[in-house]
Amino acid sequence: MTVLDDIIVGVREDLEARRTQVPLEELKLLAAQAPAPRDAYAALGGAEEPRQQLKVIAEVKRKSPSKGALAEIADPAELAVRYEQGGAAVISVLTEQRRFNGSLADFDAVRAAVDIPLLRKDFNVDEYQIWEARAHGADLVLLIVAALDDEQLRGFLALAHELGMEALVETHTAEEIDRAAAAGARIIGVNVRNLKTLDVDRSIFAGRAGRIPAGAVVVAESGVRGAADVEHYAAHGANAVLVGEALVKDNAPAEAIAEFGAAGAAAIAARA
Numbered sequence: 431m432t433v434l435d436d437i438i439v440g441v442r443e444d445l446e447a448r449r450t451q452v453p454l455e456e457l458k459l460l461a462a463q464a465p466a467p468r469d470a471y472a473a474l475g476g477a478e479e480p481r482q483q484l485k486v487i488a489e490v491k492r493k494s495p496s497k498g499a500l501a502e503i504a505d506p507a508e509l510a511v512r513y514e515q516g517g518a519a520v521i522s523v524l525t526e527q528r529r530f531n532g533s534l535a536d537f538d539a540v541r542a543a544v545d546i547p548l549l550r551k552d553f554n555v556d557e558y559q560i561w562e563a564r565a566h567g568a569d570l571v572l573l574i575v576a577a578l579d580d581e582q583l584r585g586f587l588a589l590a591h592e593l594g595m596e597a598l599v600e601t602h603t604a605e606e607i608d609r610a611a612a613a614g615a616r617i618i619g620v621n622v623r624n625l626k627t628l629d630v631d632r633s634i635f636a637g638r639a640g641r642i643p644a645g646a647v648v649v650a651e652s653g654v655r656g657a658a659d660v661e662h663y664a665a666h667g668a669n670a671v672l673v674g675e676a677l678v679k680d681n682a683p684a685e686a687i688a689e690f691g692a693a694g695a696a697a698i699a700a701r702a
């Protein structure tokens with residue numbers, strides 16, 4: 431059993447517990463009452479031609495299975511406000527409980543505090559979680575290709591789009607990129623962390639990005655330690671970076687986001 435399989439077992443158990451408390455029919459009513467979704471594709475510069483900026487997806491991440499506790503985040507809303515002030519395009523909030531110490535309560539707190547698009551970051555393996563994301567005011571959901579078969583991937587992507595949301599479709603291998611593209615993903619992430627082993631290999635990004643179709647926003651996920659890593663990803667085709675650990679550990683996350691954006695834009699300009 432891979433790490434990913436193991437995580438999903440726990441995710442499914444937690445999800446079944448929530449389903450008995452809030453049945454799907456009730457979630458659908460809540461989703462209908464939620465504020466309209468914000469356009470995450472536009473926020474990530476998807477429609478700009480050419481894409482000259484490097485967008486930052488800033489993550490609220492308390493803990494990870496590879497590194498354990500990362501930071502004491504007393505007030506996720508306050509952190510999110512700093513992310514927004516620093517110029518983050520999107521904020522990602524981990525809601526997985528067992529391994530990442532996240533929650534929908536964290537998500538709700540962040541939703542109430544900022545106006546930019548929010549990603550509900552979880553191991554989404556059931557339609558219930560997509561409705562749940564929208565009911566809580568999410569604008570995007572994470573879909574991990576390695577965790578889904580093609581029918582699930584297409585079904586969840588279609589549901590997210592029907593509900594007015596986008597999906598960050600996460601890949602690791604070239605084959606997963608092809609599956610994401612064939613399913614019609616508009617925002618494709620390359621996670622340099624292999625979720626089956628948790629190994630990080632930043633060098634894989636360069637060889638993957640060119641495989642992503644031109645219309646899709648290219649997101650480099652994981653492993654950003656500082657501006658040099660952002661420059662590397664931007665030089666090799668990233669339109670956006672998703673950063674967790676480095677930002678939750680930084681005393682000045684807003685300044686770090688601004689620095690990443692500037693470093694990325696310079697690398698994109700140098701590439702042209």
Ligand SMILES: O=P(O)(O)OC[C@@H](O)[C@@H](O)c1c[nH]c2ccccc12
Nearest residue numbers: 621651652653654672673674675676
């Ligand atoms: O903390 P990092 O190395 O900056 O990584 C952020 C993000 O990419 C990582 O949290 C992540 C990427 N894909 C995921 C899927 C589930 C949980 C977490 C993740």
